[in-house]
Structure formats: structure tokens, C-alpha cells
Amino acid sequence: MKQVFFYSLLFLFVAVTGCDKDDENPECPCTDPSNPECENYDPCFGNEEPNASFFTEDRLIWPEFGEYLWIHDSILKGGPVRFRSPFETPDVEHIWYIGAEILTTPTVERNFSQVARPEFITVSHVITYPVDTVCYPEALGRDSVSQTFYLIDFISELLTVESTFRGVINNQTDSFDFKFSALQNQSGMPAQLSTFDWGIYMINFGNSQDSVRNRGADYTNTHLSFWSDDSNPVGLLIIDPDDSSVEMNYSFTGSDEEFTFKGRLLPE
Numbered sequence: 001m002k003q004v005f006f007y008s009l010l011f012l013f014v015a016v017t018g019c020d021k022d023d024e025n026p027e028c029p030c031t032d033p034s035n036p037e038c039e040n041y042d043p044c045f046g047n048e049e050p051n052a053s054f055f056t057e058d059r060l061i062w063p064e065f066g067e068y069l070w071i072h073d074s075i076l077k078g079g080p081v082r083f084r085s086p087f088e089t090p091d092v093e094h095i096w097y098i099g100a101e102i103l104t105t106p107t108v109e110r111n112f113s114q115v116a117r118p119e120f121i122t123v124s125h126v127i128t129y130p131v132d133t134v135c136y137p138e139a140l141g142r143d144s145v146s147q148t149f150y151l152i153d154f155i156s157e158l159l160t161v162e163s164t165f166r167g168v169i170n171n172q173t174d175s176f177d178f179k180f181s182a183l184q185n186q187s188g189m190p191a192q193l194s195t196f197d198w199g200i201y202m203i204n205f206g207n208s209q210d211s212v213r214n215r216g217a218d219y220t221n222t223h224l225s226f227w228s229d230d231s232n233p234v235g236l237l238i239i240d241p242d243d244s245s246v247e248m249n250y251s252f253t254g255s256d257e258e259f260t261f262k263g264r265l266l267p268e
Contacts, residue, residue, distance in 0.1 A: 044135035050087040052125045052145040057082040061218040062225045062236065071220040075158065077193060078112040078151040083123055097124040117153035117194060122146050155182035155191050159239050159265065160224040161200075162190070165246045167263015169206065175263065176207040180217075180224060180237075200226070205233070206259070228253040239265055 030038035033045040057070035059080045070082050085094055088106040096103040098110060112121070126144040131137075156162035166177045181201045182191040191198035200217040204210070216227040222241060228234040235250025248261040 044132075047132065047135050049132070049136045049139055050092055050127060050129040050143065052127045052143040053086070054123075054125050054145070054147065055082075055084045055086070056123070056147060056149045057084060058220040060220050060223050060225055069223070069225075071223050073221045074147075074149045075221040076112075076149055076151055077155070077158065077220060078115065078117075080109055080111050081149075083108045083110075083125070085125065085127065087127065087129070092127055092129045095126040097126075112151060115151055117151055117192070118157075119151045120148055121151065122148045153192055153194075155193055155198075155219070158219060158221045159241065160219050160221065160237065163239075163268075164266040165237075165248075165261075165263050166266055167246060167261055169259055169261050171262075176204065177266070178202070178204040178207070180214075180219075181211075202226075202232070226250075233259075235259075237261075 031040060032038050033040050033042040035041060055070075055072040056074060056076070057072050058076045058078075059082070060069040060071055062069050070084075083096060083098070084107045085092075092106070094104055094106050096105075096108050098108065101110075115121070124144065124146040126142070128142045131139045131141045152158060161180050161182050164177050164179050166175055168175050181203055182198060183189065183201055184191055184195065184198045186197065199213045199215075200219075202212050202214055205212065212232065214226050214232045216232075218225050222239045224237045226233065226235060226237075233250040233252050235248055237246065237248040239246050244265040244267075246261070246263050246265055249258065250261075251258045
């Protein structure tokens, strides 16, 4: 009786989980829509019709990687900004309208360091592409879009600066609050991007009950990287704006111990 019960459960498991057709299971049905040999083959599976949407990306310095990171957002510190189309195949043609400039590459980088702040800037993008008559017979072969992004004036306009983060380190039970502040060195007033004599300060970083200036940091609206000057930590903080979750991984020079802070962005 126990054997019957066991084999019944086994049959139910196989029926629920299914199987993959291969040399060892020739009886299994083929269910891969991208495989021409399967009954449910769909020639349009994964074939996206091109469109003119694009990524607007702020540049983040992250020395550990040996390169820059580009972070998509609509609130930017500016300086170098990259506009990037997700459709970069040779058969798609691009035209960008940025101010008085007209550019024709899939990705464009421009520097907005000298633009007066604050400022809203609109960029237009037009693409032309060959029509896939099988998957998109009604497509026009052309699409256009305009997107606007915002250049900040005060650094505190970014989510990463002057926001309060609450969470725990390495899954500990006691939570604490901390923040990064951008302050004028002499007056302690909030820093503007156009000024020079200011620094990033870590307020109660690691629940230290202290405020320490970090000598190396870069930031976007959702990412903040910081690196050590032999006393401060090196790491990266990332905010997910969709659910206000925060994760930060960091360590200290000369130590193999790694720390992970997980928490959330507190509402203002």
C-alpha cells in the first residue's frame, strides 16, 4: 500500500513539474517557443519592435571597477551625461536633437557642467528601421520621442544625499539611522553643485554616533560610491526608488571583513 502511495506521489510530481525533451526523455513534449522544432514555435518570440525610447544616464565614478558606471535616471547631477538607445543594430538609424546639435550615433555623450542650475533639458530621438512584415506588419518603420531630465542645483536634491536611511548591518536586530550630507566646509550650509569648497560627510555611518568627512565620493540620484583615505570605508550604496529599499556594501582598508547594510529610505 505504501508503494502505491509513493508512486502516486511521484506521478503527480512529474505531471506538475513537467519535463524537458532531450535524448533521455524523447517522450516529453517540446515547449520552447524559440525552437522551430516545437509545436508552439513562435517566430516573433523575443522579437521586439524597435522604438525611440532611450536611457538618460548620469556618470558615477567607481575606481574599484576601473571604469565608470552609467546610471539611468531623470534627476541628474550633470557633468557628463549619456543618451543611449537600446536598439543599436546596424539596420537602425538614429537622429538626436540636443539643443542646436543634430547627432546620428546610437549612443551620445554630452557635458552639461556649464549649464546654469537648476534646469530642465529636453532631448529628442528619432529612429528609422526595417519593418518586420511577419511580426509587425502594421509598423511604420519610424518612431520618435522626446524626454526631459532635470539638472540639480543643490546636491541635497538627490535621493542619496540628505536622505535618512534606516536599517541594520549584517542582519543584526537593532536598527539605526544614518545619512550622507553635502556641506560647505566653512559654514556647514547645504552645498550647491556649482560651488567648490564642500565635502560629503557621513552622519552616524555604521552607527558610530559620529560625523566624518569622506575624502572620496561620487553620487547619482540612486547610487553613491565612496572610497577610503586609509580611515574611511570603501563601498557602494544603492536605492531602489520603486520600493525605497536601500542596500550598501562596504569594507575598510586593510581588513577582509565585509559589511552589508539593508534598510529603507525614510520619507521626508
